Amino acid sequence: MNQPTWGESTLALRTGHRRTSEREHAEPIFTTSSYVFESAEQAAEFFAMENGEVNIYSRFTNPTVACFEQRLAALEGAERAVATSSGMAAILSVCLAFLKQGDEVVCSRSVFGSTIGLFNRFISKFGIRVHYVPLQDLNAWADACNKNTRLFFAETPSNPLCEVADLKALAALAKQKGCRLVVDNCFCTPALQKPLALGADLVVHSATKYLDGQGRMVGGAVVGNDQDMTEVFSVIRTTGPCMSPFNAWVFLKGLETLHLRMRAHADNALQLAHWLEAHPAVKRVHYAGLPGHPGHALAKQQMRAFGGVLSFEVQGARAEAWQLINATQMLSLTANLGDAKTTITHPATTTHARLTPQARQDAGINDALIRIAVGLEDIADLKQDLQAGLDALI
Ligand SMILES: *Cc1c(COP(=O)(O)O)cnc(C)c1O
Numbered sequence: 001m002n003q004p005t006w007g008e009s010t011l012a013l014r015t016g017h018r019r020t021s022e023r024e025h026a027e028p029i030f031t032t033s034s035y036v037f038e039s040a041e042q043a044a045e046f047f048a049m050e051n052g053e054v055n056i057y058s059r060f061t062n063p064t065v066a067c068f069e070q071r072l073a074a075l076e077g078a079e080r081a082v083a084t085s086s087g088m089a090a091i092l093s094v095c096l097a098f099l100k101q102g103d104e105v106v107c108s109r110s111v112f113g114s115t116i117g118l119f120n121r122f123i124s125k126f127g128i129r130v131h132y133v134p135l136q137d138l139n140a141w142a143d144a145c146n147k148n149t150r151l152f153f154a155e156t157p158s159n160p161l162c163e164v165a166d167l168k169a170l171a172a173l174a175k176q177k178g179c180r181l182v183v184d185n186c187f188c189t190p191a192l193q194k195p196l197a198l199g200a201d202l203v204v205h206s207a208t209k210y211l212d213g214q215g216r217m218v219g220g221a222v223v224g225n226d227q228d229m230t231e232v233f234s235v236i237r238t239t240g241p242c243m244s245p246f247n248a249w250v251f252l253k254g255l256e257t258l259h260l261r262m263r264a265h266a267d268n269a270l271q272l273a274h275w276l277e278a279h280p281a282v283k284r285v286h287y288a289g290l291p292g293h294p295g296h297a298l299a300k301q302q303m304r305a306f307g308g309v310l311s312f313e314v315q316g317a318r319a320e321a322w323q324l325i326n327a328t329q330m331l332s333l334t335a336n337l338g339d340a341k342t343t344i345t346h347p348a349t350t351t352h353a354r355l356t357p358q359a360r361q362d363a364g365i366n367d368a369l370i371r372i373a374v375g376l377e378d379i380a381d382l383k384q385d386l387q388a389g390l391d392a393l394i
Contacts, residue, residue: 008075008191009259011071011074012256012258012259013256015067015070015071015074015075016066016068016070016071016074016252027064027252028064029064029245030062030064031245032058032062033057033058034056035056052233058245059240060237060242062242062248064246065083065242065243065244065248067248068083068221068248068249068251069221072190072205072221072223072255073223075190075191075258076194076196076203077197078203078223078225079226079229080223081222081223081229082221082232083207083219083220083221083242083243083251084219084220084222084236085220085242086208086218086241087184087205087206087209088115088220089220089236089241090204090206091184091204092118092122092241093222093232093236093239093241094151094182094202094232095118095128095151096235097228097232097235098228098231099128099150099151100126101127101128103129104129104131104146104148104149104150105119105123105149105150106130106131106141106145106149106151106152107131107153108132108134108135108154108155108165109135109359109363111153111155115155115184117354135155135156135163135165138166141173142173142177145177149179150179151180151182152174152180154167154170154183155184155187157288157295157299157306159187159309159351160286160347160351160365160369160371161286161311161365162286162287162307162309162310162311163294164288164294164295164298164299164302166298166302167181167183168198171198171200180201180228181195181201182200182201182202182204183200184203184205184206185203185204186204186206186210186338187209187210187309187338188307189205189211191210192266192303192304192305192307193302193303196224198302201224201225201228202222202224203222203223204220204221204222205220205221205222205223206338207220207251208338209336209337210261210262210338211251211258211338212250212251212254212338213254213258215338215340215341216250218247219247261376264376265307265374266306266307266308268377269287269289269308269310269374270306272310272372272383273287273290273310273312275383276310277290277312279390280315280394281314281390281393281394282312282313284312285311285312286311286312287306287311288306288307308337308338308374309371309373310372311347311370311372313368313369313370314368314393316393317367317368318367318368320393321367321368323392324386325344325345325389326389327392328389329385331344331382331385337373339375340375340376341375341376341377342373342374342382343372343373344372345370346369346370347369347370347371348369349367351371352365
């Protein structure tokens with residue numbers, strides 16, 4: 001039902017809604033757990049369909065959730081999306097769909113903390129090995145492969161240092177090794193980066209972040225081709241981490257403004273990055289939008305803008321970083337990101353606190369590092385909230 005010629009803003013507003021006989025303008029929320037059949041014959045016929053073609057039960061399909069799935073798939077340029085109860089449920093369902101005992105995974109060492117927890121504490125129980133490699137070191141990815149390798153897993157730009165992976169090169173290597181490349185596109189969203197167009201096989205999302213964009217709901221999705229998504233759909237249908245229709249409706253409203261919001265997040269982040277870089281209390285700013293960032297040229301090729309997350313090191317160590325964080329009045333001190341309200345956090349003692357000191361050092365996360373997920377406030381107010389704390393450090 002999409003017009004093939006529609007631009008992305010139109011797709012984000014119009015895809016997937018089949019108006020009911022009530023002639024509603026906004027998408028309805030179908031709060032029903034099951035659906036009725038017209039006859040015993042129809043029930044038998046529908047139960048024989050296994051790929052979500054018809055509504056049977058809301059663990060399998062739900063019209064509001066389906067609308068969100070179609071809209072997200074259209075934006076990622078994919079054949080199909082399957083919604084999940086959270087971003088972690090999306091990653092788990094990819095593991096359950098494509099890995100079995102004896103298989104191996106190569107994963108960037110700079111991925112979301114719970115992703116590492118999922119691999120090390122749970123997926124490992126099924127005899128599946130995960131090798132961690134530096135995100136940008138293609139030789140390390142190649143060296144970690146063997147005949148059992150089935151999945152590559154990456155996130156770019158990385159959290160919190162904004163390292164940029166060459167997705168085309170990684171996809172080519174995955175293909176050569178006969179495995180699927182899975183990209184966690186949570187930091188960019190399809191508004192800024194389309195991993196499938198660069199050769200990735202599957203995209204996973206935490207919809208909790210920018211797809212919602214206003215910090216209201218937890219949800220996720222997997223996006224890919226029809227054949228792969230049939231497997232993912234079977235996992236969700238059978239094991240149960242499906243998205244609630246109410247959450248899907250909130251994410252639909254989020255998608256409607258995604259392109260505008262992502263531009264605005266990136267504009268604010270770029271301005272803040274330049275401003276921080278010029279302050280004498282700041283030692284270094286990590287943001288791919290800065291010309292001096294090692295991933296800048298690559299990011300320019302594969303991203304439409306550089307995203308909303310940046311990090312920076314203050315002169316000093318933990319005491320100075322905490323002093324600056326505590327001096328802010330407006331910014332929200334929380335580890336969440338992808339919210340219209342700006343958030344600030346100290347990665348070494350929050351999001352990355354569970355790493356060993358050596359692993360933190362290897363990942364380049366030192367005690368002077370602060371991460372900001374830049375929101376949509378006026379840039380002057382963001383600067384003002386950081387100014388006094390920064391001035392106090394010199
Ligand atoms: C938050 C996040 C996740 C996990 O998503 P949930 O919705 O919290 O389960 C996965 N990957 C990245 C990059 C994230 O930021």
